[in-house]
Amino acid sequence: MTPQAPTPAYRRLSVEQRRSQLLKAALELFAHRAPEEVSLDDVAEAAGVSRPLVYRYFPGGKQQLYEAALRSAAEELEQCFDEPAEGPLTQRLSHALDRYLAFVDEHDAGFSALLRGGSVVETSRTTAIVDGVRRAAAEHVLGHLRVTEPGARLRMTVRMWIGSVEAASLIWLDEGKEPPVDELRDWLVEQFVACLVTTAGRDPQTADVVRAALTAERADGAVGGLVQRVLPVVGDAGHLW
Amino acid sequence: MTPQAPTPAYRRLSVEQRRSQLLKAALELFAHRAPEEVSLDDVAEAAGVSRPLVYRYFPGGKQQLYEAALRSAAEELEQCFDEPAEGPLTQRLSHALDRYLAFVDEHDAGFSALLRGGSVVETSRTTAIVDGVRRAAAEHVLGHLRVTEPGARLRMTVRMWIGSVEAASLIWLDEGKEPPVDELRDWLVEQFVACLVTTAGRDPQTADVVRAALTAERADGAVGGLVQRVLPVVGDAGHLW
Numbered sequence: 001m002t003p004q005a006p007t008p009a010y011r012r013l014s015v016e017q018r019r020s021q022l023l024k025a026a027l028e029l030f031a032h033r034a035p036e037e038v039s040l041d042d043v044a045e046a047a048g049v050s051r052p053l054v055y056r057y058f059p060g061g062k063q064q065l066y067e068a069a070l071r072s073a074a075e076e077l078e079q080c081f082d083e084p085a086e087g088p089l090t091q092r093l094s095h096a097l098d099r100y101l102a103f104v105d106e107h108d109a110g111f112s113a114l115l116r117g118g119s120v121v122e123t124s125r126t127t128a129i130v131d132g133v134r135r136a137a138a139e140h141v142l143g144h145l146r147v148t149e150p151g152a153r154l155r156m157t158v159r160m161w162i163g164s165v166e167a168a169s170l171i172w173l174d175e176g177k178e179p180p181v182d183e184l185r186d187w188l189v190e191q192f193v194a195c196l197v198t199t200a201g202r203d204p205q206t207a208d209v210v211r212a213a214l215t216a217e218r219a220d221g222a223v224g225g226l227v228q229r230v231l232p233v234v235g236d237a238g239h240l241w
Numbered sequence: 242m243t244p245q246a247p248t249p250a251y252r253r254l255s256v257e258q259r260r261s262q263l264l265k266a267a268l269e270l271f272a273h274r275a276p277e278e279v280s281l282d283d284v285a286e287a288a289g290v291s292r293p294l295v296y297r298y299f300p301g302g303k304q305q306l307y308e309a310a311l312r313s314a315a316e317e318l319e320q321c322f323d324e325p326a327e328g329p330l331t332q333r334l335s336h337a338l339d340r341y342l343a344f345v346d347e348h349d350a351g352f353s354a355l356l357r358g359g360s361v362v363e364t365s366r367t368t369a370i371v372d373g374v375r376r377a378a379a380e381h382v383l384g385h386l387r388v389t390e391p392g393a394r395l396r397m398t399v400r401m402w403i404g405s406v407e408a409a410s411l412i413w414l415d416e417g418k419e420p421p422v423d424e425l426r427d428w429l430v431e432q433f434v435a436c437l438v439t440t441a442g443r444d445p446q447t448a449d450v451v452r453a454a455l456t457a458e459r460a461d462g463a464v465g466g467l468v469q470r471v472l473p474v475v476g477d478a479g480h481l482w
Contacts, residue, residue: 117358118368127359160405167404171397194435201470214478227482229442237455241468
């Protein structure tokens with residue numbers, strides 16, 4: 001669309017519709033490019049509007065658009081771990097990771113640039129948004145563990161796992177999205193089980209959580225499969241127990 | 242010291258000595274405050290020199306000083322994981338983590354600000370330095386696993402653990418350095434063992450690494466202790482194997 005020939009759609013949108021149309025265009029661009037490689041002209045072109053119109057809605061320019069897009073992406077990410085409290089824990093985590101990894105897959109370049117940091121659009125506000133997502137994800141996971149007052153070790157374990165999921169996501173993007181996403185998801189669930197069981201050895205609250213969670217797991221589920229694959233590897237180390 | 246009354250030390254230092262004196266003063270300040278809270282005047286005062294002298298050595302001002310201090314800190318951090326290839330793997334990791342956590346302890350506020358991001362001094366150069374430390378640490382750990390050509394899963398596992406160690410360090414600082422550093426170290430070593438064993442269930446190369454590493458572990462060592470503490474927790478879950 002050119003300013004000379006506005007289509008009816010150009011005029012028909014309400015303020016809120018226009019704002020969300022611009023935001024959607026920005027999010028799409030920021031998802032697949034580093035923030036440095038996205039200009040306001042790109043956003044205007046992608047939304048089929050003029051650059052002045054973008055400025056009218058986002059007077060703060062690219063920085064404001066980036067933060068608005070990030071806030072919208074953060075809301076989506078926070079919902080990833082909002083899974084019904086039904087079924088075995090590993091199954092719930094699998095569903096949550098399916099959504100999380102689909103998000104990473106869809107927002108690959110932007111996700112990488114955001115978490116790697118050092119970008120011109122990064123501020124204490126953008127890092128606070130990212131940290132908010134981490135906290136929300138941790139709260140959801142702790143909710144699935146049915147703990148109302150999680151102690152320091154349990155909270156730390158969950159945050160450590162979230163840190164390792166982030167690291168894995170970044171490397172997964174670097175490695176051309178290998179291994180396949182389903183494999184990565186199952187592996188990350190197993191890592192969670194392993195980290196939680198390890199902490200259970202040092203923390204009575206986590207031990208109770210693990211005992212309760214294991215009763216709901218099935219032999220043909222994630223934990224059963226993990227045990228079956230790991231036992232042959234550690235079976236020769238009888239000198240340790 | 243005031244500019245009016247320079248002490249002999251002010252003139253006696255060589256260019257290199259003066260530079261490293263300024264760097265040391267800067268590093269000390271950046272270690273305990275967020276970069277936003279450190280001014281060039283602070284550095285000049287801490288080093289007992291005038292502000293113009295700091296500018297003579299670091300014409301790029303605070304940004305250049307910060308990057309130089311960060312580079313010097315990065316070198317120290319990279320050496321943390323450079324541990325002689327002797328003794329059980331968990332013992333080597335313990336020694337490396339002792340040094341790493343001592344660094345985190347000594348540079349608490351700066352470490353937090355750096356890894357949290359969003360600071361005005363953060364650029365693609367500073368994030369590249371941080372990423373270089375992560376890569377170097379991963380190389381050292383892979384070296385201790387005696388693997389010359391680590392596959393994707395093994396590399397990912399090591400980087401995931403490094404991601405979780407970073408997350409743990411940040412939370413440890415937030416929580417007033419609790420649990421005590423020795424306990425945190427042992428716990429992180431156990432988390433590494435758990436992550437590695439989990440990956441071993443899915444990756445033949447990692448399985449070989451685990452088998453070889455376990456033969457060198459002792460019953461009264463980290464792995465033996467982990468097994469003894471964890472078995473009672475998972476003992477009731479016989480329905481899973």
